Amino acid sequence: MTALLRVESLTKQFPGVLALDNVSLDVDAGEVHVLLGENGAGKSTLIKMLAGLYLPSSGRILLGGEEMSFAAPRDARAAGISTVFQELSLVPTLTVAENLFLGRLPSARGIVARRRLRDMARAALDRIGADIPLGAKVSSLPRSAQQLVEIAKGLLGEARLLILDEPTASLGDRESERLLELVRTLSGQGLGIIYITHRMREISQIGHRVTVLRDGRLIDTVPADTGEDRLVELMTGRALEDLYPSLPRTPGAxxxxxxxxxxxxxxxxxxxxxxxxxxxxxxxxxxxxxxxxxxxxxxxxxxxxxxxxxxxxxxxxxxxxxxxxxxxxxxxxxxxxxxxxxxxxxxxxxxxxxxxxxxxxxxxxxxxxxxxxxxxxxxxxxxxxxxxxxxxxxxxxxxxxxxxxxxxxxxxxxxxxxxxxxxxxxxxxxxxxxxxxxxxxxxxxxxxxxxxxxxxxxxxxxxxxxxxxxxxxxxxxxxxxxxxxxxxxxxxxxxxxxxxxxxx
Structure with a gap:
């Protein structure tokens, strides 16, 4: 079966820095593929090439078996790759509906068609099961709701591959579970998902496979039910037997x-x-x-x-x-x-x-x-x-x-x-x-x-x-x-x- 996304020997060279070195991986339709690695491992460089922010120094990106070349983020979006970065790209002073269709607001004779905008925005939020006031300014929303708006925005059009960069990093447990449930739903609809996280417990909850990067290189791709100790060892290159140090201490006043x-x-x-x-x-x-x-x-x-x-x-x-x-x-x-x-x-x-x-x-x-x-x-x-x-x-x-x-x-x-x-x-x-x-x-x-x-x-x-x-x-x-x-x-x-x- 042809993979939805195939990355072959992807390399990115910056002046004096080899940020990504000959990395290959694939993502199937309906798969949640977790990308794991320490900060500086090359994860951000990889997803920025997939998102059209960086051009590869060498290697190939194939989507649906067709080789792609993205000169800008709009090219990646047009091909069906949508990326939601950890730092959200919403405009705080605009409403939810306006943020969803910023740059492509429906209009008639140069005037924004507000009723049509509301209908389109409601349909976008309904797709992910989000009940968020369309007229609320984004700045008034909790982080969890802003995250959902960003995902709904990313799924507009014909998105085939969704990249989520640390989507639960600023969320509490209840909000994180709701977002993970959304990821499961989107995966069940056939969407391919690349999921980046530092929360180890999320991997087995939603993942199918895990690709581990270290120092810009591919270390291994393993099943998502691989034990945490093994994943930590793959990421760091050493066994991390005790993440929580226990130094002798005696409580006082x-x-x-x-x-x-x-x-x-x-x-x-x-x-x-x-x-x-x-x-x-x-x-x-x-x-x-x-x-x-x-x-x-x-x-x-x-x-x-x-x-x-x-x-x-x-x-x-x-x-x-x-x-x-x-x-x-x-x-x-x-x-x-x-x-x-x-x-x-x-x-x-x-x-x-x-x-x-x-x-x-x-x-x-x-x-x-x-x-x-x-x-x-x-x-x-x-x-x-x-x-x-x-x-x-x-x-x-x-x-x-x-x-x-x-x-x-x-x-x-x-x-x-x-x-x-x-x-x-x-x-x-x-x-x-x-x-x-x-x-x-x-x-x-x-x-x-x-x-x-x-x-x-x-x-x-x-x-x-x-x-x-x-x-x-x-x-x-x-x-x-x-x-x-x-x-x-x-x-x-x-x-x-x-x-x-x-x-x-």
Whole structure:
């Protein structure tokens, strides 16, 4: 049987860099073909050639047995290849309907035919089973709904192959499951799908085959039910026996305590984090878990209740005051909230940390000292490439996340709040982030881990609080921390374990 897509010996050479080296793979109609690899493995280069953004240096792309040459993205779309990148291409100020048909709005005598536009937009959303208000501005929609709009847009016309780049990276568990169900439905309709993910558990849920890339080369194509340990070994070239490090640590005094805290999305939250422990906060999207970290750091207002740091009330609720009192917060959206992407790496590492890095005196920056400090953290966190003058936007997601970590570590604070710290990064970078968290706890720091990645919470936490609709519905410790125990309370059913507050 002729494959829907066949890639033969595809190679892409940039000046001084061989980004993709002689890669071959095929995708059948109705197949979900997972593309797996660390950041820098060549995945993005491959899909950008399929999407018409890059021209191959050599090799062939065949679609339905016919050789293709894409000079621009419109050529790929015309051939039936639609790509939904991780960074969405929607216009926030336009409506859902306008975004779906941007550049091809139906018109009559130069005026947009609004009724026809609504009918076309509704048909596009109905195809994927999405009930989204057509007149809503995209900026008002949650990320999960924006993702569906982008997919519906990609399926307009005669799409035969859909490429999804990290589609669930910014979604919670419930939203991710809905998207995975959509992928299964589209696959069942005969659409070929290339699916890129760093969430290992998704592979066996929707995949048929997995192609692993490493350093721009094809390593192997294996069945989707291949074990996680084997997939990690194929990706990294080494066995990763313990993704979650377990350094000896002994919990001490409470360093962060929330007493009956109420604020945006929070209703009477009480919890604590002690020195020398990692405390997880789990919950579905909209549960309020991210608001816990944002409120502690002064990004969200505190309506009532009390936050204590090392036993003393945090009176000024602002980031500068939080840092002064010993709290550092690593935001969930590193690209928009954590980094100045147009600035060089060293500037992002020392941003807001020059005084703590001893690189500023009387308002004057010691550039040599600044670069020296940045270089030391690049080496400590294995940021690659190690060019501190390179623009931060040119680094992979994992290395960008390490830059955010470096800036927080410079402060040497006692309380570290991680909000979705491994979103969109590969398994090797995840291991590095987990190592940093474990080292902080082992050194007597308090670590609060807020995450939608349940295996991450289970693997790293000494204690776990589960939130639902802004309430703590469960507090688990020790052997109580299991997948079934956490999942059983995700939807608000109280656990047999008493929800824990300070000193719990």
């Amino acid at each position: 409470e360093l962060l305590t929330l007493h009956d805290v109420t604020g945006p999305e929070l209703h009477g939250i009480s919890l604590s984090v002690r020195a020398g422990e990692i405390v997880g906060v789990a919950g579905l999207l909209g549960s309020g878990k991210s608001s816990v970290g944002r409120t502690c750091f002064g990004l969200d207002p505190l309506h009532s209740g009390r936050i204590e740091v090392q036993g003393k009330p945090l009176k000024q609720l602002a980031p500068a005051a939080a840092i002064t009192r010993g709290i550092v917060y690593y935001p969930s959206d590193r690209r928009h909230q954590g980094l100045a992407l147009c600035r060089p790496l060293f500037a992002n590492i020392t941003l807001g940390s020059l005084r703590h890095a001893k690189a500023s005196t009387f308002g004057l920056v010691n550039r040599r000292r600044e670069r020296s400090v940045a270089t030391s953290y690049v080496e400590r966190l294995s940021i690659r490439p190690g060019d501190i003058g390179r623009r931060t936007e040119l680094f992979s997601g994992g290395n960008q996340q390490k830059a955010v970590l470096a800036r927080g570590l410079i402060h040497g604070t006692q309380v570290h709040i991680f909000d979705e710290p491994t979103v969109g990064i590969d398994v090797s970078a995840k291991a590095d982030v987990y190592r940093v968290m474990s080292e902080l706890a082992a050194a007597g720091k308090a670590v609060l881990l807020i995450s939608s990645d349940l295996p991450e919470v289970l693997g790293m936490s000494d204690r776990v609080y589960v939130l639902h609709e802004g309430h703590v519905v469960s507090h688990l410790t020790g052997d109580e921390i299991t997948e079934s125990a956490v999942l059983s309370t995700f939807f608000g059913e109280a656990s047999t374990t008493t929800p824990g507050g300070p000193s719990a």
